[in-house]
Structure formats: C-alpha cells, structure tokens
Amino acid sequence: MMKPTFKILVQDNQSAARTGVINTAHGPIYTPAFAPVGSQGTVKALTHELVNQLGAQLVLVNAYHLFLRPGLEVIKKMKGVHNFISWPKAILSDSGGFQIYSLSPLTKVHEEGVSFASHLDGAKIFLTPQDVVEIQAILGSDIIMPLDYFTPYPSSYEQAKSATQKTSSWARESKEYFSSLNNNHQLLFGIGQGGTFSDLRQKSIEDLLELDFDGYALGGLGLGEPKSLFFEIVSQSTSSLPLEKPRYLMGVGYLEDIVEAVALGVDLFDCVLPTRNARNGTLFTSQGRLRLKRAQYATDERPIDENCQCYTCQHFSRAYLRHLFERSEITSAILNTIHNLYFYLDIFRKIRQAISSNSFLKFKEDFLKKSFKDKENEFA
Amino acid sequence: MMKPTFKILVQDNQSAARTGVINTAHGPIYTPAFAPVGSQGTVKALTHELVNQLGAQLVLVNAYHLFLRPGLEVIKKMKGVHNFISWPKAILSDSGGFQIYSLSPLTKVHEEGVSFASHLDGAKIFLTPQDVVEIQAILGSDIIMPLDYFTPYPSSYEQAKSATQKTSSWARESKEYFSSLNNNHQLLFGIGQGGTFSDLRQKSIEDLLELDFDGYALGGLGLGEPKSLFFEIVSQSTSSLPLEKPRYLMGVGYLEDIVEAVALGVDLFDCVLPTRNARNGTLFTSQGRLRLKRAQYATDERPIDENCQCYTCQHFSRAYLRHLFERSEITSAILNTIHNLYFYLDIFRKIRQAISSNSFLKFKEDFLKKSFKDKENEFA
Numbered sequence: 001m002m003k004p005t006f007k008i009l010v011q012d013n014q015s016a017a018r019t020g021v022i023n024t025a026h027g028p029i030y031t032p033a034f035a036p037v038g039s040q041g042t043v044k045a046l047t048h049e050l051v052n053q054l055g056a057q058l059v060l061v062n063a064y065h066l067f068l069r070p071g072l073e074v075i076k077k078m079k080g081v082h083n084f085i086s087w088p089k090a091i092l093s094d095s096g097g098f099q100i101y102s103l104s105p106l107t108k109v110h111e112e113g114v115s116f117a118s119h120l121d122g123a124k125i126f127l128t129p130q131d132v133v134e135i136q137a138i139l140g141s142d143i144i145m146p147l148d149y150f151t152p153y154p155s156s157y158e159q160a161k162s163a164t165q166k167t168s169s170w171a172r173e174s175k176e177y178f179s180s181l182n183n184n185h186q187l188l189f190g191i192g193q194g195g196t197f198s199d200l201r202q203k204s205i206e207d208l209l210e211l212d213f214d215g216y217a218l219g220g221l222g223l224g225e226p227k228s229l230f231f232e233i234v235s236q237s238t239s240s241l242p243l244e245k246p247r248y249l250m251g252v253g254y255l256e257d258i259v260e261a262v263a264l265g266v267d268l269f270d271c272v273l274p275t276r277n278a279r280n281g282t283l284f285t286s287q288g289r290l291r292l293k294r295a296q297y298a299t300d301e302r303p304i305d306e307n308c309q310c311y312t313c314q315h316f317s318r319a320y321l322r323h324l325f326e327r328s329e330i331t332s333a334i335l336n337t338i339h340n341l342y343f344y345l346d347i348f349r350k351i352r353q354a355i356s357s358n359s360f361l362k363f364k365e366d367f368l369k370k371s372f373k374d375k376e377n378e379f380a
Numbered sequence: 381m382m383k384p385t386f387k388i389l390v391q392d393n394q395s396a397a398r399t400g401v402i403n404t405a406h407g408p409i410y411t412p413a414f415a416p417v418g419s420q421g422t423v424k425a426l427t428h429e430l431v432n433q434l435g436a437q438l439v440l441v442n443a444y445h446l447f448l449r450p451g452l453e454v455i456k457k458m459k460g461v462h463n464f465i466s467w468p469k470a471i472l473s474d475s476g477g478f479q480i481y482s483l484s485p486l487t488k489v490h491e492e493g494v495s496f497a498s499h500l501d502g503a504k505i506f507l508t509p510q511d512v513v514e515i516q517a518i519l520g521s522d523i524i525m526p527l528d529y530f531t532p533y534p535s536s537y538e539q540a541k542s543a544t545q546k547t548s549s550w551a552r553e554s555k556e557y558f559s560s561l562n563n564n565h566q567l568l569f570g571i572g573q574g575g576t577f578s579d580l581r582q583k584s585i586e587d588l589l590e591l592d593f594d595g596y597a598l599g600g601l602g603l604g605e606p607k608s609l610f611f612e613i614v615s616q617s618t619s620s621l622p623l624e625k626p627r628y629l630m631g632v633g634y635l636e637d638i639v640e641a642v643a644l645g646v647d648l649f650d651c652v653l654p655t656r657n658a659r660n661g662t663l664f665t666s667q668g669r670l671r672l673k674r675a676q677y678a679t680d681e682r683p684i685d686e687n688c689q690c691y692t693c694q695h696f697s698r699a700y701l702r703h704l705f706e707r708s709e710i711t712s713a714i715l716n717t718i719h720n721l722y723f724y725l726d727i728f729r730k731i732r733q734a735i736s737s738n739s740f741l742k743f744k745e746d747f748l749k750k751s752f753k754d755k756e757n758e759f760a
Contacts, residue, residue, distance in 0.1 A: 042704055042711040047718075049691065070678060070703045077679040078699055086695050279710075298450060299457040311429065315466050319458055323450045324422055330659075330713050331422040338427075 003184045004142060006215065006246045012360045016238060016265030019355045022246055024090040024142040025185040026082060028057070031246065031267035032355075034258075034348045035060040035092050036341055037275060040069075041085040044275050045333035046341070048087050054310075054338065055345040058089055058142070060270045063135050064096020064103075068118050072138050080140030092270070093141035095132045097148050098219075098251070109149055109166065129170040130177040137183055143215070146174035148191040150220035160195030167193040168207035175211045187214035189248060192237055196225050201233055205240045215246040215268075222252045231260060238265040255284070255347055259364050262351055274344045278336035281325045284343045286370065290318070292336070297322040310342035311335075383564045384522060386595065386626045392740050396618060396645030399735045402626055404470040404522040405565040406462060408437070411626065411647035412735075414638075414728045415440040415472050416721055417655060420449075421465040424655050425713035426721070428467050434690075434718065435725040438469055438522070440650045443515050444476020444483075448498050452518050460520030472650070473521035475512045477528050478599075478631070489529055489546065509550040510557040517563055523595070526554035528571040530600035540575030547573040547599075548587035555591045567594035569628060572617055576605050581613055585620045595626040595648075602632045611640060618645040635664070635727055639744050642731055654724045658716035661705040664723045666750070670698075672716070677702040690722035691715075 008020045009030075022029040036043045036051060039062035043051050051059065061081060070084075078084035081091055097114075100107055104116035106124075113128035127135075129147045136144035148167045151159045171190050178188045190208035194200030208216060218237050221230055238247055246267045252258065253271025261269070274284065281292035285305035290297075303313035304321065312321070312335045324332035347367075354363035388400045389410075402409040416423045416431060419442035423431050431439065441461060450464075458464035461471055477494075480487055484496035486504075493508035507515075509527045516524035528547045531539045551570050558568045570588035574580030588596060598617050601610055618627055626647045632638065633651025641649070654664065661672035665685035670677075683693035684701065692701070692715045704712035727747075734743035 040704070040707045040709055041700070042709050045710040045714070047691070047711060047714055048695070069707065070699070074679055074699065074703075078681065078697070084697075084703075085700055086697070298454055301458065311427070315428070317458070317464075317466070319450070319454065320421070320465055323454075323464075324420070327420045327449060329420055329422050330425040330710055331427060333710050334425070334427055334714065 004187050004214075006244065008243065010356050010358075011243075012263075012355050013358060014361045015263040017262050017351075017355050017360045018243075018265065018267070019352050020246065020267060022090075022143075022187075024058075024187075026088060026090045026142055029090050029268075030057060030352060032258075032262045032348060032351050033057055033268055034344055035268065035270040036344075037270055037272045038085075038087075039065045041066065041081065041087075043337070043341070045279060045330070045337040046275075048085075050334075050338060051341070052089070054342050055349065056089070056341070058092055059087060060092045060094055061085075061139070061141065062096050062099060063093045063132065063139060063144075064099040066093075066139065067096070067135050068120055072135065075138055080138070082140060090143070091139075091141040092143040092268075093136045093139050093145065094250075094270075095136070095145040095147050097132075097145075097150075100127075101150070111166075113170075114147065114149075129173040133174050133177050133181070133188070137178075137181055137186070141186065143187045143189060144178075145189055145217065146171055146178075146191060148193055148219055150193050150223075151195055153196065153223040153225045155195050157195075157197055157200075160193075160197055160200055164194045164200045164204045167191065168204060171208055171213075172211055175213065189213055189215040189217045189246075191217045191219040191250070193220045194233075195220060196229050196233065198232070198236060201237055202240065205237055209240075209242070213245070215248060216241050217248040217250050218266075219250050221249065222257070227257075230257070231264070234261050234266065235264045241265075255344070256368055258347075259351065259367055262355075263360065263364055274340035275337050278340040279333045281332070281336065283336060284340050292318070292322045292325040294322075304339055305343070308339065308343065309346075310339050312339040312342075384567050384594075386624065388623065390736050390738075391623075392643075392735050393738060394741045395643040395744075397642050397731075397735050397740045398623075398645065398647070399732050400626065400647060402470075402523075402567075404438075404567075406468060406470045406522055409470050409648075410437060410732060412638075412642045412728060412731050413437055413648055414724055415648065415650040416724075417650055417652045418465075419445045421446065421461065421467075423717070423721070425659060425710070425717040428465075430714075430718060431721070432469070434722050435729065436469070436721070438472055439467060440472045440474055441465070441519070441521065442476050442479060443473045443512065443519060443525075444479040446473075446519065447476070447515050448500055452515065455518055460518070462520060470523070471519075471521040472523040472648075473516045473519050473525065474630075474650075475516070475525040475527050477512075477525075477530075480507075481530070491546075493550075494527065494529075509553040513554050513557050513561070513568070517558075517561055517566070521566065523567045523569060524558075525569055525597065526551055526558075526571060528573055528599055530573050530603075531575055533576065533603040533605045535575050537575075537577055537580075540573075540577055540580055544574045544580045544584045547571065548584060551588055551593075552591060555593065569593055569595040569597045569626075571597045571599040571630070573600045574613075575600060576609050576613065578612070578616060581617055582620065585617055589620075589622070593625070595628060596621050597628040597630050598646075599630050601629065602637070607637075610637070611644070614641050614646065615644045621645075635724070636748055638727075639731065639747055642735075643740070643744055654720035655717050658720040659713045661712070661716065663716060664720050672698070672702045672705040674702075684719050685723070688719065688723065689726075690719050692719040692722075
C-alpha cells in the first residue's frame, strides 16, 4: 500500500489556517477535520451509517480499550480494526495513554514504560512504547499515536520537565520500532508535551522534529489551564512545526477553542464533547447551549435549532426530545447525538469552506460573536 | 374525518387466516400486522426513520405511561400524540390496564374504575372507563382500547367470572362514552377476557358483540397457561367473532404462536419481545435464537443470520455485535433492535404474501418445522 500523504490545499493569507487532505488507505480526510470518538469501536448511540451520513471522514478508536476488550487475539483473527468494526473510512487510534493515567488504578510510570491494572478486572499490565505501537499495528488504524506521558494541571516545572523527557524518549523508541515494521499504510504522529511551560513545550517539539514524524499532535492541553495560556502554547507549538505535516490538537472540543486553534494552524481535532453532552441532554445550537431537562421545553414545539438541517431538527420538537430525555429512552441518546455531531461536523464544513474562500477570519469573528459570547449561559 | 374502515382482501380457503387492510386517518395497516411497542412514544433504541424503513405500519403507545408523563396537558398543547411524537403513520394506544395491574403499587379495582399509585412518584390516581377513553381521545390515536380487568393465571373460576363481568360492564361504559364523543377518526376495540374458562370467554365475547365495537381484542392470554388451552381460547373466540371486524391478540409475541394465531383468524399483534430481547442480546434468526453473550461468537465473522437482509446483517459480524453487547454500548441496542424488528416485520410480510397466494398453511408448516422445532434450544 502507498504511504498516506498530506497535502495543503489552501493556505489562508490572514492567519495560519489551512485546508488540506490526508489521503489514507481508507479514503481522504479533508482538514480541518473532526474525529468523532468511538473508543470501543463505535460512536456511542449511533450506527456507522448515521456517522457516515452526518459527514464524518474518520473515527477515533482507543487502543487501550480495544487491547483490554475484545483483546488483540480477537482483532487479529478479525483481520484488523477496520474489518472488525466494519467501518470503511479512516480510523485514528489513540494510544490510550490518557486512559491509562486517568482510568486505571495502580498506574506507575517507569523508564521502560507504564504499569497499571485494568480498570475492568484489575489484571496487571505493563506496556512499553514498542508495545503500544505494536497494538496499533495489529489494529491497523490509519493514524496511530505513541505512548506519551503528561502531568495534570497545575504541575511543577520539575514534574513537567521529567514527563516531557520521558515523552521524548518514548517517542524515539516508538518511531524506531514503527520504522522497523515498514507499515506503509499507517501514519505515526509524535505528541508534544511540556505542561504549561513555554521552554518545555519548545524542547518537546524540537525533540519530535528530530525524529521526523508523519504528523504532530499537541497533548496535555485543555486540562484546566487558563485560556490565554492554552492559546499561547498552541500558537507557539504550531509555529515551530513544519507546514507540510498535519497538526492534531488532542481532546480539545469546545467549538470556540477549535475555531481559534484552526486560525493557529491546527488540522485535526477529536473530543467526546458533542456525543457525551448529547447523552446528558445538552445540545449545541447556533444560539448557544440548550439543556433539555429545563421545564420550559415541555411544550416547546420548535426544533433544537431552527437553522439546523439534521434529521432530529427536521423532525422533532424540543417537547418530544425533552420527554424522551426525561424518560431515559435510548432514542433520546440517538436523536441528541445525531444533532450534536451534525452540528460539529457542519461547523467543520463551514470552516473548510471559509478557508477555501479566503474568508476564515471573518467567519471566525462572526462565529465567536454570534454563538458563544455568553458561553457559560444558556439562551432562553 | 372519515371513519377508518376494515376490509378483508383475501380469505384463506384452508384456514381462518385472512389478509386485510385497516384504512386509518394515518395510512393503511395491511393485516396480519405487527405493532412494534413504543410505550413512551418511541420504539426503544430506534428512530422513527428506522422503524419506518423496517416496514412498521403502526406503533403502539401506552396511555398509562403518557398520562403519567409527559401528562395530558402537554399532549393537548402539542395537539395529540401523532404531532407530539412526530410519527405520521397509524398509532394504536393501549389503555395501560396491564401496566396499572402489573406496575403500580396499591392498585384496587372498584365498581366504578381502578385506583392506584403512580409507579413514578406514588401519586394516587383514580381512573374510570370513561377517563381511559378520554385520555386516548386526547392522544388521538387511531385505535384505542378500553379499560379492562384481567386475573392472573391461574385464577379461580369465581375470580375470573367477576373480572369478566367487570370488563363487560366497563366495556359498555367505554363504548357509550366513546359514542358520545363522535370521534370519527378513532376506532374503539372491545377486549375479551374470561381467563382460561371457555364459558366465561364465550360470555365475554357475546357481551362485546352486543355493543358492536370497531374491532375485537383478546386479552389476558400468554400469562403462563398451557399452549393447548391458549390456542383453544383463541380459536373459540375468533370463531365467535364477525368476519368483517379486525381481531387483535394483545401482547402475544412468540412467532410460532403468532403464526398459529394467524391461522385462527387473528389480524393484529403487538409485543415487546423483539425489541426487549434485542437489548438483552437475544437475536431471532431463521435457525433459532442466538445469544450474543456466548463466547463462541467472539471471533465469528458471520452475520447474525445469513438469510437476513437487514442493515445489521448486511454490515456487521457476530464478533462485533458481541463486543458491543459485552461493552454495553448503546449502539448494541440499536443494531440488535434493527435486526429483531426487521426479522419480525419480514415474517409478517411473508405471512401476508402466503395468504395472498393461498399457500399459508404450507408456509406455516415450513416455518414451524424449520425455525422453532427446538424453540428452547439455541443453534450452534
């Protein structure tokens, strides 16, 4: 198979935003792109057909979850994750480092890797950076991520420095092992860490650049650090990265942050926000966020968002959606997820259109002014 | 609006089976027909679009559930249940009597109606037969059911007799009240009771016939009575009913029972079996039942049923479906429900075709021989 390529299509002339395309063995990913999260091999509360109809170009699966269940033997016998889950488009697999540090008990970071207990049955597991690449080689996902190490916010400089060094050292081992596999159909991205410390972030990026990854991700962000600091780090990092490689901002999901990050040159995003919020009855609209549990919607005949073309908005009232949510109907999760994911993917279509027509800064300004000036408030 | 009509299309010449059509204000229901259960106004784990694509001609909603939540005020403001739930096809509403007797605490049956506490918040409620018609008049469903009273199996003759008398007396009050409403777009069915006692069943039917309902339902069956007794009662009851009115066997859901009941002249069925079993990981196939939890399916690349044309069988392996089920993914409920409901509705299509082509007895024989000889066993 041909090595997947990344090509920039339009470079915005007023910002670092760009449109591009990652040509994978499972179809193109036009960027900026959003990867719906399907940790266990499905986007929660949707069928693949719906995910596809909503316009997703790729989904994210989680190597940690799939390694635990159904396990590598099953995935091997089923000839890789695309065949196992029957999703024909691109798949990005996260290493699951985040889950190892956040979900698993007894996690300990060693020089050679990380030891932890399965959050499912307590089984003790030790994974090296090579193991994590190997797992994703077996998955066969189109884009794979190395094992990294991040510290929570806030962390001391010394903690962050040590974690960043480990991330760099593991990145080297991951890249060496990956190169030895000659898995030409897969892309391996490097992950920049460094906490909120500018010099550590810079060093982390430089370490990765020496290894020449297929793309570069920014990790350890969106953990509660001030927004100004967050954007400074993204800006500093992307401006140190080569233009010709895709950039991926991991786990950042607020649309107002995404739009700013696109302006700073980020190409790829993933987040559980639209799907998780949907299941919790919080819906994104062009006017702000709507919480279905509010009694005011009990007889509200309007759709969630009068400007939205999704199946849910074209057919169902807030009153019905509130009723389904209050009754904990599974259908509530389906209809809400359809809306939220359509809303996200539609914003990404508009972002790509705006960049293509050299009107992205205007789009961004309008978007932030209209939608999210009262981000923490709900509309009436 | 025109009064809905029932028309027999083909009368089988070897059995009491027939095809027909109930023309409702919300489209035709070709019979024999299966009503997927959507008690709260949605078929669990599906969108209406999917229910429609699977070939459902009507759905069943539950007046008791909708009366409790969202409540009649909401339904009134939303202009009836069709508009509230945005389902354009026919709706049959069950009175909810079964739920009052089985779900609610403190239920007491009086001469004038039934008192009970809401299973949701304990609120004390008293409903007369007139109230139950009134609730369903507000719902605006196409077919409505009166309040009835059944006794569990086994019950003494005296208990069953008393319950049957009450059912007859409430049927009269229901019919009188319904007639006074002049709700021409709705059909009111009578419900026959009588436990497992032949003379009580006969008397119950005769009482209903005097009142000239738009259709006749058989209630209080499938409660654990022997199969032979069950079929005797169905046979006796349908042969006492006028040919020109639709017959509805309430809550009976095993396909082998349905096929036999069709041969005895039943037109309409509803049951939670296909949808509930789907959520529990039990799938119906042309070879028998398949339980996804079994370890043998972990690497089974075959679809649930190789003869099935549903979305789930056309796209996904048993291995993947087992994984989703084991992980309690909502998508598991969706994909399993698509399969089971498709399987049911497809059998009904085949039943109608077989009757139309005067080959129903042959169909029934083949169906029972092939599929369910080992009803309680799973296939390998």
